[in-house]
Amino acid sequence: MLLLPLLLLGVILPGGDNEDVFQGPTSFHLKQISTFVNSTWAQNLGSGWLDDLQIHGWESDSGTAIFLKPWSKGNFSDEEITELVDLFRVYLIGFIREVQDRVNEFQLEYPFVIQVIEGCELHSGEAIESSLRGALGGLDVLRIQNHSCMPAPDSGNRGQKLCALLSQYQGTSDIIERLISETCPRYLLGVLDAGKAELQRQVKPEAWLSSGPPPGPGRLLLVCHVSGFYPKPVQVMWMRGKQEQLGTQQGDIMPNADWTWYLRVTLNVAAGEAAGLSCRVKHSSLGDQDIILYWGHPTSIGLILVAIIVPSLILSICLALWFWRRWSYQNIL
Numbered sequence: 143m144l145l146l147p148l149l150l151l152g153v154i155l156p157g158g159d160n161e162d163v164f165q166g167p168t169s170f171h172l173k174q175i176s177t178f179v180n181s182t183w184a185q186n187l188g189s190g191w192l193d194d195l196q197i198h199g200w201e202s203d204s205g206t207a208i209f210l211k212p213w214s215k216g217n218f219s220d221e222e223i224t225e226l227v228d229l230f231r232v233y234l235i236g237f238i239r240e241v242q243d244r245v246n247e248f249q250l251e252y253p254f255v256i257q258v259i260e261g262c263e264l265h266s267g268e269a270i271e272s273s274l275r276g277a278l279g280g281l282d283v284l285r286i287q288n289h290s291c292m293p294a295p296d297s298g299n300r301g302q303k304l305c306a307l308l309s310q311y312q313g314t315s316d317i318i319e320r321l322i323s324e325t326c327p328r329y330l331l332g333v334l335d336a337g338k339a340e341l342q343r344q345v346k347p348e349a350w351l352s353s354g355p356p357p358g359p360g361r362l363l364l365v366c367h368v369s370g371f372y373p374k375p376v377q378v379m380w381m382r383g384k385q386e387q388l389g390t391q392q393g394d395i396m397p398n399a400d401w402t403w404y405l406r407v408t409l410n411v412a413a414g415e416a417a418g419l420s421c422r423v424k425h426s427s428l429g430d431q432d433i434i435l436y437w438g439h440p441t442s443i444g445l446i447l448v449a450i451i452v453p454s455l456i457l458s459i460c461l462a463l464w465f466w467r468r469w470s471y472q473n474i475l
């Protein structure tokens with residue numbers, strides 16, 4: 143069983159240790175968010191992710207999986223997928239029932255949310271680490287890894303009680319263990335291969351500058367927008383010549399709808415010091431041709447002038463024509 147993943151690994155990662163060659167995601171996780179509103183009303187949300195790219199959804203009313211990409215099934219057969227989907231459907235229904243039955247035992251108070259994230263990831267192209275984490279309202283409760291259940295340090299006695307409970311359900315524990323440490327790695331390697339044209343593509347960013355709301359009197363907020371790039375790692379810096387500006391503030395990298403990313407990087411400067419600053423973008427799709435945009439560069443001033451002058455000219459001509467026609471009518475009357 144171990145041989146297959148290792149063989150596949152050899153295909154995906156020539157040389158095994160060459161991380162530069164392998165761009166794109168390295169983990170697969172299933173996320174379950176179960177919301178318990180009151181004693182009779184609860185709902186499951188399910189999804190499947192390669193790092194932060196969603197490839198599966200879950201239709202909770204009918205209990206079926208949604209495959210968001212043509213290659214979302216990886217190299218699993220339709221039969222195997224059907225078996226897994228059936229397993230998750232039964233599990234999710236059972237999960238809600240079990241929790242509702244144990245609300246008092248675990249001193250839970252409606253409404254509450256339980257999150258479960260389970261999956262596996264490649265580490266430096268070699269080992270595969272598998273785990274399951276359970277949380278209540280965003281706070282970790284337990285972690286299952288390497289055949290053992292570990293209560294989270296801050297979970298009070300809930301984590302301990304839950305691990306003790308799980309140890310009584312040998313069948314369930316075995317299924318979880320098999321899913322995370324056997325099925326998941328096999329699926330991960332298959333799906334990374336099936337989707338590699340999309341997962342390992344390189345898309346160049348577009349970049350542009352703007353000014354944000356002034357941070358204070360006599361100060362400017364320079365904003366460098368970088369959008370449409372893939373994969374996610376990117377380096378964006380405000381520079382003066384070759385000097386990186388330490389005040390550079392980086393926002394979160396946000397998803398665009400088309401599986402590319404957007405980033406906004408700002409610099410708060412005195413208005414007089416903005417000239418000569420530039421925004422530098424480094425990204426794998428650009429090779430060593432960094433994008434460099436200069437603040438107040440002549441072309442952008444030129445564009446602004448054109449944007450102001452052309453409409454003013456048109457307006458002036460219209461006014462002139464109008465006056466001229468009025469004048470001619472008055473002459474006729």
Ligand SMILES: *[C@@H]1O[C@H](CO)[C@@H](O)[C@H](O)[C@H]1NC(C)=O
Pocket residue numbers: 179180181182183
């Ligand atoms: C439970 O919550 C649902 C949805 O908010 C509501 O429609 C229902 O009446 C509630 N039931 C009880 C017993 O409070």
